[in-house]
Amino acid sequence: MPPTDNQGSFLNRISIRRNQVAYEHEVEDLEQFQKHVADRLSELFHPPEDTPAGEPPETAILSIAWFRKLLDAFLCCEAEFKAVVIMGRDAHNFSKSPLDRLIPDHLDRTVKALDICNAITHGIDLLLHWQKLAQIAVDSLRQKPITEGHVTRAKKALNTLLSSITIDDKENHHHGGKSTAAPSKDHTTIGNLKSLAYPFAKSWSASKQIQAMSSNLTAPRGGEPTGLVVPVHLMSSVLVFVMWAMVAAIPCQERTGLGAHLQLSKQFSWAQPMIGLQDKIGEQWKKKEKKGRSGLLEETQRLEKLGRSLVEFAEGFVFPVEVEKEEEVAAMVGEMGEICREMEEGLVALHMQVRELFNRIVRSRAATLDVLDQLNKMTTPVPY
Template identity: 85%
Template sequence: MPPTDNQGSFLNRISIRRNQVVYENEVEDLEQFQKHVADRLSELFNQPEDAPANDPPETPLSISWFRKLLDIFLCVEAEFKAVVIMGRDANNFTKSPLDRLIPEHLDRSLKALDICTAINHGIDLLLHWQKLAQIAVDSLQRKTIGEGHVKRAKKALNTLLSSIHIDDKENHQHTKSAAAPASSKDHTTIGNLKSLSYSFAKSWSASKQIQAMSSNLAAPRGGEPTGLVVPVYLMSSILVFVMWAMVAAIPCQERTGLGAHLQLSKQFTWAQPMIGLQDKIGEDWKKKEKKGRSGLLEETQMLEKLAKSLVEFAEGFKFPVEVEKAEEVAAQVAEMGEICRSMEEGLAALQMQVTELFHRIVRSRAEALDVLDQVNKIATPVPY
């Protein structure tokens, strides 16, 4: 998704005002930055009910919803650099508490890179599920359904459901108990899950990674100076929130207790919609965490529900199929086909955004490290 017009006009104002080098305008820039973030997040939280038919609102936790969330994050990240990093005297970052907050933010960014990698692997698994569902659709989307078609669909759907219900921690860590009794079909499923974690140690945990990112994320205290402190806290908060939300929705290695890892301050306007979204996602996670689900993504939930119903049909299949039952199955197959099309198109685009996010974080860290390098040179006395 390209940057929005709002972002472009905002960055233009930042550039003009930075050239004017007027303190009052810098304060206004920081306030406008916070307001813009609040407005974008509010749009995501309070979606309009009267959206045009050709541009319907995104269902929360759907692929299109996450694409919008990542678009917002990428825009906010660009604006953050404009108001906090670009053209600013490096001496600003030698003062407390920025001399602590900036390195902490860079450490969170480094951990976010691992999460982006895990999310990309998770999207690969979702695409595998989509292919299995498409096999069932192709088999059952016929005028006359025969026993061979039903068997092929049932095999694909059972593999899909096995993969969805396999416990994340047990299989990502490749425990002996999971692999020992597995049939050839289960070995295939476990092999697909293994692909998610091949670049991580067995002990790596998405949940612990989020916890580490948020453990020292504290809102500015009343006695602390204002200025750049709040924007740095804002950027860290939205970074942690986006990573947390993606881990909750998309299959990742080890997510036990994920719902309890995020604490956001209520004192800022931009934090209110994030807290609302966090509450909703957290409630959904706690409801489904004990059921072995592989994420809260809307399309995954719908695919699982339809797959269960079609497996029940396949297990009780008798030829010829009654007219009423045939119509019911045809409707379910059509719905699954639509989800498959949505996943195939949307997941490819989402994966590109996650990759863009990864590279953006790498570049931004490098730019910030250059600034800190200037700070270190300033702080180092010149030998005579």
């Protein structure tokens, strides 16, 4: 029996309600996604309050532990973004303006992010090499009594370390790790360590990659139809920020002017902690940027400071060492040994996270391209 007009009207109302419920769920999911991002960034912005006075907090901004938390947060955000925005999405949504422009722009950023991930993995290899040099010095200076042989071995390792840390970024990595500066008789550079050579063209620049990623990162305007524009802009912003922060801290090829290459919109709640973090890192960059800075990583800076002090001790070494001086050196060696331990454990884990980040970006790109491929098939005329 055909439905009456009343029945038809009732079914239409049910359909509208169901669509409305689905829309409300989608809006709620997108709002929750933005809130979760804001919460994770806020946790990164506020350091723990239970750190003993006088000690650097374990998760101080720009420390290895902090970067591990940053990548954990990003991977969580990326998984949620993929679930809420990409998976099961009606391809027609991506054909509407401005998503038809924002999605390809985001995909272009992910390609550049993959290059940066490769650069970061090589930078971590270099950091692990520095850690090994510092460990040689630690093992030598822990000997009792400290003899001239121990001091000579430690001094050689520390001079190699300091030479590598302070060498000009651009010249160092553009020449496969070879220094163009003339080392002193006590300085050896990382020179022929081919494993640390960067697999990029001489013209490749981490700074220019960041600049290209952020150049068209503009805040969305009101009135967009799908509700997906803000989440896409959010994910692009977080991606650019994470890459920028890693390049600022970890040795990378050519980073001139990096501090000026990131512009983030201020109109969203999730942007506030990210801008706060950017300001803190930017202040450090401006304060410590000079020829030869090999990144703002907390452990690198502490290692360099201790290394210089221990080289001063080595250059003025007289056997036997005075008791007071021996205690002072033992304290510095103990601190350097602790940094070495933190670097060895933390950098291996960070290396794995960067690889996971690379693979995750590749998979998300593939999922997004699948949706766009569906859209192309739907819009391509069928030949008769």
